[in-house]
Amino acid sequence: MHLAQTIAAEAVNQVLAGRNLNEVLLALWPRYPQATSQQKAQAQHLSYGTLRFYLSLQALLNALVEKPLRDDAIASLLLVALYQLHYDQAPAHTVVNQAVMAVMRMKKVWAKGLVNAVLRNFSRQQVALVKALEQDQTTTLNYPAWWISKVQNQYPEHWQQILLTGNQHPPMTLRVNQSQLTGLAYQQKLQAANISSQLLDTQTLLLDQAIHVTDLPGFNEGEVSVQDYAAQMTARCLDAQANMRVLDACAAPGGKTCHILETAQVQMWALDVSEQRLARVNSNLQRLNLQAHTQVADVAKTDAWWDGQLFDRILLDAPCTASGVVRRHVDIKWLRRESDISSFAAQQKEMLQALWPLLKQGGKLLYVTCSIFAEENELQINNFLQTHADALHLPLLELPHNLQIQKGQFIPNEYHDGLFYALLQKH
Template sequence: MHACKQWLKILLDIQRLASASVCSVLAGRNLSVVLQAVWQKNAKLAPQQRAAIQDISYGTLRYLGQLQGVLDQLLDKPLRDKALRCLLLVGLYQLQYSKAASHAIVDNAVKTAIAIKQAHAKGLVNAVLRNFMRRKESLLQALEGNEEASYSHPQWWIDKLKMQYPEHWQSILAVNNQHPPMTLRINRNLSSVDAYLNQLKANEISARALGNSAVKLDHPVSVDKLPGFSDGVVSVQDAGAQYAATLLDVKDGMRVLDACSAPGGKTAHILELAKVNLTALDSDSERLQKVSQNLKRLNFTANLITGDAADTSKWWDGRLFDRILADVPCSASGVVRRHPDIKWLRRAQDILQFAEQQQKILDALWRCLAIGGKLLYVTCSVFEKENGSQMAAFLERHQDAQRLPLTGIDTLEGQLIPNEMHDGFYYALLAKG
């Protein structure tokens, strides 16, 4: 009996904490930050509990448009209680997408309502979730004319993609709602793709090669199960992100700046490709610590500086760089499947603010580049204002800039569209004449 009660408490904690996490995101907070706070406050959570809370939180936000469309049909009037609404959204997600028994999900949701001091609403919770179970097909069918519900993206986002990608907008939206692939970057100083694939096979981890350095796992695993991870043989990095260091065209002895460097995946990749004098800059000192940790694992060193890339007077010593990687802050609209909260936190007006910040960073960093040097502009965005339009405006302002072709990468004018192999990135390589 004690074990049964303990198991029930675990299930209630999972649903309660997932609901609270979703509620915090809908109030404007970043999901990663929210979950870190949950882990700190609930230190006794088992790894399986953490995984379940994270999966439910991510899943609910991934399909939020659809779930809200369903919930609105099931309610007789708008539900003003945010905690209760989030509990119902989580319950609907579990009923539609999880493998748990339907009756257990409903019973737990009713008990969770009591646990979060919503005992008066336990009848509503029970009725809404059971009504969904009975009417699921008709409820989902009724959403077919509602784009925000059908694609689980804000309408302004859908409209923008329709205009920019008339042939690809539906595939982009579909990919955004998928689970992201887990892709590895092989440190070719220590191994090769073929050799590492054999190591994975020996550890019963199935994978396939995506290029000279990239390996995509068929199913994600924790990094402690990756052979050679602690020794720097391999790193986790999206295949699209792996183009950055290669396109930068670094050579031994160069002075290289990685602006906006955290968490350090591209920083480390640059150092894997050449013996350079590298400066890693980031405005966030805590995130810069992640760069330090990445470099330590890989046995690399770099000059780490906390500073604003747009204000070089505070950190630049006046010595010009041969190469600059400008992986600038952006809407992150190309990595939504990894961060489903982004599409609900972003607002249409945010894109203009990001574009203004990017312009300041580009203009500032251009002054730090030596004549004959190269700057690689990178975003993880699919929005034109941050990408093609940004680059066209930059070339208008700087007559000494020449845009170079991107070799070894298939893009739509520099734009990598998110697909099953990689996330969405934009690349523009500039030479200073």
Template sequence: MALARAAELVGAVLGGGNLTEAFEHMLATHPGWPDATRGAVRDLAWSTLRDFRRSGVVLDRLLHTPPAPAIHGLLLVALTRLRQRPEQAHTVVDQAVQAALELMPGLKNMVNGVLRNALRQRDQWAAWTEADEEARLGFPRWWIARLRASAGEGWEAALAAGNQRPPMAIRVNTRRTTIDAALAGLEGAGLVVRRLDNDALLLDRPVPVGRLPGFSDGLLSVQDAGAQWAARLLAPLAGERVLDACAAPGGKTAHLLECADVELLALELDSLRAQRVDSNLARLGLTARVQVADCRRVERWWDGRPFDRILADVPCSASGVARRHPDIKWLRRETDIAQFAAQQAEILDALWQTLAPGGTMLYVTCSVFDEENAGQIARFCALHADAERVPVCGEPDLKLLPNAEHDGFYYALLRKQA
């Protein structure tokens, strides 16, 4: 059953759909699924899309034309499972044929024939993968080229990390508990955890949130360790007026409020995503004014009172978090990067006028591409004479490539001259 449902998700992505949205819709239609089933479907779909081209190069040798998305997805999922569990080859093929009977009965023989042919040529899979750059590195060629040009010696390690399951990190709500107490609670629950330089607590392996002591009471949140640099770098002070310009789902909003008693306005363009901000704040016992608005249309939401600090966590390619959203790797196009950069420039230019003289703005992306990161900040500073770069951790900016501890992020801090 998990194989068929995962095939539906992969098929939805092949048809141009969003993986997370497709999975959430599937869960809504199967509310009785136990955690084990939900986890199995998710893991298989996500791992198939992370390794999309590794299975794709096998199908390239066996099919003249791709079949319908549902069956194409089924073949990709089955080949992924065959790589993961070679000792279960007979069972996997049988499950795939049964799934084909459910999805498109007329193609069950084709599915059976393709998979058995693939198994007969299994000793060639490694050579086929090695000969194809996208299959070998797990990313589109344009993505590989951009990262190779911008990341220096770390480009290949960053790609390898982007093909792994993401780590799980915890943020402690210091309004309600201490980091030491939270650490002791996690260890007392049998979890292996370590404290990172920015006080993020990194688990040795992901677990359901139900296993996190204090989560339901608002003591803890799940947030990538790289994302937890935002509040620390913006460093709000009590009594200040703070803007989170692109707030959903609210993790950084909450972290800012956990750090200091500030007057915070959280903007979000999408009303449903704005509700998620409200829900997260309510669980943590925090208060902010959440407003649905396009942050670029300043005249529609700004009351004219300048902000002391602004968090500009702008929309981007999400190339630094592709292992969490592996459909991004195959749905994103290189031309999208320039479009994101143009949108980011509009946001920065609009928000700058709302920042008080002497105030600071933290520019954040979860991208690894320079056009959205250092290039964007260079453009902005060239246009705004009153923008002063503030060092971040002793460097002009903070560039985090994906690794075993965190996802990929970019941070740049700007001060508005008085």
């Protein structure tokens, strides 16, 4: 068990030094070949949990040591152990024993007494220490101060819901391949495999508990994909018809590309700037038995890839701060800087401007982000409309009633992420 704690501590330490959690974990697995899949799952759980509640845990640690710890690896180990004690409510003697074993594994014998004392003191003073967290919004809500005030300003009605949802475990939502079977028929397959779910829409199921994708019946046969409920609205809003020329400008890993192709036999161009990520589009197309022209390209540099023929539909699922999917990418809260918002907004603007001339008259462009910040969403689109007289902002019609959406912004909740949609038509 202390192996999971050791791996999680190392992952947390690297993320706090500025690295991406997914990449860190992928690089760590080969270094621990002895870790079982259960230990890996536990290490993942601990690293996600610790980073989700990092500011609370850091405040608890600060209160338990006389001066800031100089050793980052030991500090991260203590954060993970405090997470286990406070949030997982794991038995104190087990957590303390594991942490001491982890210290030995890290060859930092000097820290044995310190780790032992800090964790035992936490158990003794837990109630008062946890109460003290309430004195500061950042340690209650676990977001940077700038993030909290931005969400409060932009969502006076929903800010608490948005921030609290961002600290929950993400839902696992399925998109049932409509060219193969209905959501109801697939739900019966799940039931037969003892997997319980809720039907959100004709092709959408929400699992009661997250499971490994390969445990989903028919996954390899392309019957089902994992995709957020709000993300599943792309195909519907884009309304692509058979034989249309469709551009998916930022396609990887291909969730939306494949969904569009499941709904209509279009001529799909799927581009992405990252070769590594585009490979995931190709493997998803293969699993679902779908065809598309895929190409590594920077979409903003149209001279380098465009064949001169206009598109009927364009999907621009733009790179963004990902502030609307923070419960899936817990490291974002600590890696993003407020100044990143304007850099992303500038890049999105450049992409919109480069792609608009490639759209046919009467054609539609769907702009999507997985952000909740207005600068990347409503303000971005308002700015675009002011400078493009031939662009009409269309309403999003016929969306299911159980989606929480206002002015194109999905408000993140237990059913879906915080995506933004703007549908533009050229006239």
